[in-house]
Amino acid sequence: MLATPSLVPTLIELFGMALQRVSAMARARLAPPRSAGLSASSKSQEGHVLLAGAGPGDPELLTLKTLRAIEAADIILHDQLVSPEILALVPARVDRIDVGKKGYGRAYRQSDINALMVGLARAGRRVVRLKAGDPLMFGRLDEEIAALEDAGIVHAVIPGISAAQGAASALGVGLTRRGGARRFQAITGHAADGRMPDDFDWSGLADPKATTAVYMPRATIATLCAELQGRGLPANHPAFAVFSASRANQKVIAGSITTLPDRIAADESGAPCIVLFGLGARAHDSVSERAAAEAVVA
Numbered sequence: 001m002l003a004t005p006s007l008v009p010t011l012i013e014l015f016g017m018a019l020q021r022v023s024a025m026a027r028a029r030l031a032p033p034r035s036a037g038l039s040a041s042s043k044s045q046e047g048h049v050l051l052a053g054a055g056p057g058d059p060e061l062l063t064l065k066t067l068r069a070i071e072a073a074d075i076i077l078h079d080q081l082v083s084p085e086i087l088a089l090v091p092a093r094v095d096r097i098d099v100g101k102k103g104y105g106r107a108y109r110q111s112d113i114n115a116l117m118v119g120l121a122r123a124g125r126r127v128v129r130l131k132a133g134d135p136l137m138f139g140r141l142d143e144e145i146a147a148l149e150d151a152g153i154v155h156a157v158i159p160g161i162s163a164a165q166g167a168a169s170a171l172g173v174g175l176t177r178r179g180g181a182r183r184f185q186a187i188t189g190h191a192a193d194g195r196m197p198d199d200f201d202w203s204g205l206a207d208p209k210a211t212t213a214v215y216m217p218r219a220t221i222a223t224l225c226a227e228l229q230g231r232g233l234p235a236n237h238p239a240f241a242v243f244s245a246s247r248a249n250q251k252v253i254a255g256s257i258t259t260l261p262d263r264i265a266a267d268e269s270g271a272p273c274i275v276l277f278g279l280g281a282r283a284h285d286s287v288s289e290r291a292a293a294e295a296v297v298a
């Protein structure tokens with residue numbers, strides 16, 4: 001159907017609107033992300049908080065979005081696990097506070113971190129809350145977002161590459177595998193009190209066709225592996241530990257759910273460590289192939 005004269009201005013208007021939308025999208029990409037729930041204009045004089053992931057350590061695994069947030073920040077509140085190479089990217093004019101938690105004790109309690117973020121944003125500062133890996137994974141993100149929402153602070157989340165992805169790429173295997181590992185699950189090795197969580201879904205964990213990442217495994221990996229054997233996983237079920245994934249001092253240990261716990265216990269480096277099991281035989285081959293080049297223990 002031909003356009004009638006009365007429709008012509010409408011089409012031109014539509015084109016104009018589309019152009020405006022494209023340029024608005026381009027501007028939005030350059031601007032720091034905003035919380036969907038809060039009006040940006042009413043808050044423009046106030047600060048904001050960006051909860052951003054720093055990735056597993058290699059600065060090249062930092063997203064451009066997090067890098068730009070760091071460069072545009074007034075202050076960075078970072079975890080202890082954020083690597084020195086990434087902290088070196090923080091401009092000299094930007095303040096930095098290490099709010100990292102040490103072991104089960106804490107440099108800053110969670111409530112202190114929440115109060116600090118809220119106070120700084122209320123004072124008009126652009127805050128980046130920089131977390132190791134992906135803030136969406138074992139990062140107490142929801143607690144921090146709840147505090148920001150309660151205080152009406154503009155905020156947004158920038159995801160990062162998690163330790164499990166950094167570790168799997170070190171091993172050169174996928175976290176899921178067609179016909180092999182049909183499911184990927186991530187657990188933490190210890191609960192808030194430092195003990196192994198008592199509400200694990202054991203049948204899911206003992207599923208031989210699942211890949212499991214165990215974050216913070218050091219304190220409880222022996223108990224976990226013994227329990228998995230008791231629940232039917234074979235003693236030779238492959239298991240890997242990756243220390244300092246993606247960093248210059250990365251170390252990989254290949255073993256089984258029987259042998260891995262002692263090998264982890266023998267590591268006294270204090271380096272961050274993640275365990276992956278269920279990756280299949282090819283991961284072992286991959287580790288062996290890299291052993292010579294990377295001082296890998298297989």
Ligand SMILES: C[S@@+](CC[C@H](N)C(=O)[O-])C[C@H]1O[C@@H](n2cnc3c(N)ncnc32)[C@H](O)[C@@H]1O
Pocket residue numbers: 056057081131132133134135136137138139161162163164166167214215216217242243244245246247272273274
């Ligand atoms: C509080 S959790 C934070 C996880 C983080 N949000 C992530 O997505 O990777 C800390 C744990 O993540 C794991 N982790 C973090 N970075 C790591 C790295 N570069 N290599 C190995 N494990 C790492 C360790 O298990 C460490 O104890």
